[in-house]
Amino acid sequence: MNKMKFVLLVSALFVLILTSACGTTSKSGISPTIDTQPSEIKQILIVIDQTPKPSEGNSFDFVVKQIPEGYSLTEMQWISDKSKIINTTAEAIQHGANGEDGFYISGNGQYSGFIYPDTMKGQVGQVVFIFKNDQGKDLTWKKKLTLAGGISVEYPQNTLEQYIQAVTNRDAVKMVELYGGSYKGLSNLFPETDAGDKHKLFEQYLKLMPKIALKEIISQSEGSKGEYKFVISLKQEDGTLFQTKEFDKITDKFTYTVKRVDDKLKIMELPPYQA
Numbered sequence: 001m002n003k004m005k006f007v008l009l010v011s012a013l014f015v016l017i018l019t020s021a022c023g024t025t026s027k028s029g030i031s032p033t034i035d036t037q038p039s040e041i042k043q044i045l046i047v048i049d050q051t052p053k054p055s056e057g058n059s060f061d062f063v064v065k066q067i068p069e070g071y072s073l074t075e076m077q078w079i080s081d082k083s084k085i086i087n088t089t090a091e092a093i094q095h096g097a098n099g100e101d102g103f104y105i106s107g108n109g110q111y112s113g114f115i116y117p118d119t120m121k122g123q124v125g126q127v128v129f130i131f132k133n134d135q136g137k138d139l140t141w142k143k144k145l146t147l148a149g150g151i152s153v154e155y156p157q158n159t160l161e162q163y164i165q166a167v168t169n170r171d172a173v174k175m176v177e178l179y180g181g182s183y184k185g186l187s188n189l190f191p192e193t194d195a196g197d198k199h200k201l202f203e204q205y206l207k208l209m210p211k212i213a214l215k216e217i218i219s220q221s222e223g224s225k226g227e228y229k230f231v232i233s234l235k236q237e238d239g240t241l242f243q244t245k246e247f248d249k250i251t252d253k254f255t256y257t258v259k260r261v262d263d264k265l266k267i268m269e270l271p272p273y274q275a
Contacts, residue, residue, distance in 0.1 A: 044066065044067050044131070044139065044141045046065065046129060046143070048062050048127065049062070049063070050145070050155070050158060051162075058116050058117070059113050059114060059116065060145070061111075062112055062129075064129070065213075068139065070133045071131040072131060072132065072133075073089055073130075074088065074089055075129075076114070076127075076129055076130075077127070078103075078127055079125050079128060080123045080126070081124075082120070083123065083125075085102055085116075087102050092104050092105040092112070095115070099115075100115075101116060101117060102114070102115065102116075120147050121147055122146065122147060123147045124144070124145075124146050124147075125144070125145065126145070127142070128142050129142075155265075156220075156228035156230075156258040157217070157220065159265045159266065160217075160232070160267065161214065162174070163175065163178045163256075163271075164212075164232075164234070164271070166178060167209070167213075167271045168212065168213045172199050172202035172203045173199060179266060179267055179268075179270070180261035180262075180264075180266025180268055181269060183195065186204075186205055189205070190205075209271065210237065211236070211237040212235065212237075212242050212271070213237075214234065214235075215232070215234050215241065215242070216233045217230060218233060227257055228259070229255060230257075230258065231255050232253070232254055233252055234272075244273075255269070
């Protein structure tokens with residue numbers, strides 16, 4: 001009985017943290033069908049990270065970055081032709097404590113993901129997140145995934161999301177890992193820095209930038225040579241739309257190309273820095 005009270009208490013705490021962290025709403029496009037979704041769905045931003053980890057087992061991480069005001073996460077699902085797993089927030093918190101398979105939440109909401117057995121490797125399905133408000137209205141966010149295992153499975157959109165997250169976190173190391181474009185522009189911008197010191201170049205470049213984050217993936221398309229084009233918008237730290245001036249024209253839409261470089265998906269463009 002005491003254990004159940006503890007689980008419910010932690011669950012309530014997690015929901016409170018998640019709701020309060022999302023008091024300021026803005027659009028976020030994760031699915032290419034974004035234009036057909038209700039406005040509330042556009043305000044949900046969830047980042048799925050399938051980067052392989054050195055630990056044993058199979059899993060992916062997820063971070064709920066943004067939800068409409070008044071909503072909280074109530075249920076998580078994995079649905080494929082071969083399996084269907086449904087966990088409530090309270091069950092995910094229990095899994096975070098005992099390490100069982102399924103969706104988990106631990107560290108008072110700091111860590112969250114989905115753990116699955118070897119038998120589910122390679123399954124193609126959908127990860128589903130359900131949010132509910134005090135009036136009982138549900139919002140459902142879905143994304144198609146292939147469950148990885150043993151080898152790295154890369155996705156162009158994940159690469160883009162991780163790159164922009166690295167910009168937000170001022171993570172020069174991660175940006176060097178994900179950037180596949182030319183460093184000539186950075187070398188010209190910082191001629192006193194060794195052209196071969198990529199980390200230093202990005203560290204200096206990040207100092208010129210305001211703190212920005214992903215606002216919305218407006219569109220995406222696939223080219224003929226395995227290139228993926230994304231048009232996105234960005235937001236500043238206070239939630240306002242990020243804009244730059246290019247050739248005497250104000251723009252709030254930015255195009256990024258994802259392509260394979262040295263057998264890894266990478267971003268070909270630098271992030272904008274002019275405020």
